[in-house]
Amino acid sequence: xxxxxxxxxKEALVESRGLERASTLLFFGAAVLITLQFALPPGxxxxxxxxxxxxxxxxxxxxMLEVRRTFDSERRDAxxxxxxxxxxxxxxxxxxxxxxSLVLLGALAAVVVPVTAVLFxxxxxxxxxxxxxxxxxLVGVLGWxxxxxxxxxxxxxxxxxxxxxxxGLLVPQTIAxxxxxxxxxxxxxLESTLTGYVILIGFDLVSVGTSIVxxxxxxxx
Amino acid sequence: MTDRLPSALPLAALVAVSAALGLIFLWAPTEAVxxxxxxxxxxxxxxxxxAYLAFAVVAVxxxxxxxSGPERWDRVAASAAEVGVLFxxxxxxxxxxxxxxxxxxxxxxxxxxxxxxxxxxxxVGYLLFRSLTPPGARRARVAAVIGIIGAIDIPIVHFxxxxxxxxHPEPTVISRAGPQLTSEMLTTLLVSLAAFALVxxxxxxxxxxxxxxxxxxxxxxxxx
Numbered sequence: 001x002x003x004x005x006x007x008x009x010k011e012a013l014v015e016s017r018g019l020e021r022a023s024t025l026l027f028f029g030a031a032v033l034i035t036l037q038f039a040l041p042p043g044x045x046x047x048x049x050x051x052x053x054x055x056x057x058x059x060x061x062x063x064m065l066e067v068r069r070t071f072d073s074e075r076r077d078a079x080x081x082x083x084x085x086x087x088x089x090x091x092x093x094x095x096x097x098x099x100x101s102l103v104l105l106g107a108l109a110a111v112v113v114p115v116t117a118v119l120f121x122x123x124x125x126x127x128x129x130x131x132x133x134x135x136x137x138l139v140g141v142l143g144w145x146x147x148x149x150x151x152x153x154x155x156x157x158x159x160x161x162x163x164x165x166x167x168g169l170l171v172p173q174t175i176a177x178x179x180x181x182x183x184x185x186x187x188x189x190l191e192s193t194l195t196g197y198v199i200l201i202g203f204d205l206v207s208v209g210t211s212i213v214x215x216x217x218x219x220x221x
Numbered sequence: 222m223t224d225r226l227p228s229a230l231p232l233a234a235l236v237a238v239s240a241a242l243g244l245i246f247l248w249a250p251t252e253a254v255x256x257x258x259x260x261x262x263x264x265x266x267x268x269x270x271x272a273y274l275a276f277a278v279v280a281v282x283x284x285x286x287x288x289s290g291p292e293r294w295d296r297v298a299a300s301a302a303e304v305g306v307l308f309x310x311x312x313x314x315x316x317x318x319x320x321x322x323x324x325x326x327x328x329x330x331x332x333x334x335x336x337x338x339x340x341x342x343x344x345v346g347y348l349l350f351r352s353l354t355p356p357g358a359r360r361a362r363v364a365a366v367i368g369i370i371g372a373i374d375i376p377i378v379h380f381x382x383x384x385x386x387x388x389h390p391e392p393t394v395i396s397r398a399g400p401q402l403t404s405e406m407l408t409t410l411l412v413s414l415a416a417f418a419l420v421x422x423x424x425x426x427x428x429x430x431x432x433x434x435x436x437x438x439x440x441x442x443x444x445x
Contacts, residue, residue: 144370147366147370148367151363151366160349160353161350161353164345164346164349165347165367167342168339168343169343169370171335171339171381171382172377172378175382175384175385176381179385192384195384196384199380202377203377203381206377210369210373214366217287218366
């Protein structure tokens, strides 16, 4: 636990020096949201219903940036090799990356979800629950995303392949998040919210679990 | 899995495909409600089953790459993915051709169609990664991880999209009440399935043999 704490602290220190990742994610999220809002005319009845989908699209695109960049600085400075050579369980390396990225993207979700609700005329009364849904969705994205991001950094095709693969693999999270956020923010009809939560949490467990199992093998030279 | 293509296999596949085409167009009865367009299902259904088989082969071969090293099994995984993508493309195209006169649209975001499209996209991504990455142990290792993740993901995708929506017809061959086809239709479907299985085996063996020969050539070229 202490090692994990130190690794997370290292991530926080690196990020605090330039706030490079946080500021990029924030401006990228704003740009995506502004672009998406042109898809529907002002006053269209569908705007609140679309709020959930637009919020998730913004967060998903931002997370694609994050999973690629998380290991970039490690590779640039060759510190990943140092970390792997140190007597540190590889699971802890992945866990620290996951926690750091989740804090960044969770903060982005805490801004994007209410802002989307406001911009699209959605319901703000259940916005906290909606942020929770978005964070649950992001855990699953980061599980497989960080694994692929770490592996792809070692190949020249990584920047192209990670989004291509991830968008397909993340369809269950996308469906569950869009439906639940659409229900919470726009009042869209949903037969069962429980099934949505089962898909979200089940996918999170599978995604993080397989990443933990395969992480060390995937980074072997 | 042998690296040589058995010479009888292509011949058997050719005979079986000819027999299947004869049965589909000359012997199988015309379906009362759907008409002649139903005949496309003799291609669509076997292609779907064999696409699933191909991706199961990718998953098993990927696990074997992780367990015992990339030699041989990486070639099998890559070949099966190529054949699987080919068969899934056939499934999507024939399904669309069948849907237009039957449902009135080329495509609906139904559970099974969406799952099949996602399946296709994931393994196209897998092949894209392989084509853009230099051959070697590194590529085999990453491809194996993607192959395993893809296999784990598909049941979850199916569960999620089923919750979302479904309009696809219920299975008519493998159902609790037994096959819902006439004996002529069932025979035609089974012959077509056998023909597709032989084509599948033929393509898989041919591609594995090709990749093996390519690797031996690369080794020879490196020594010249």
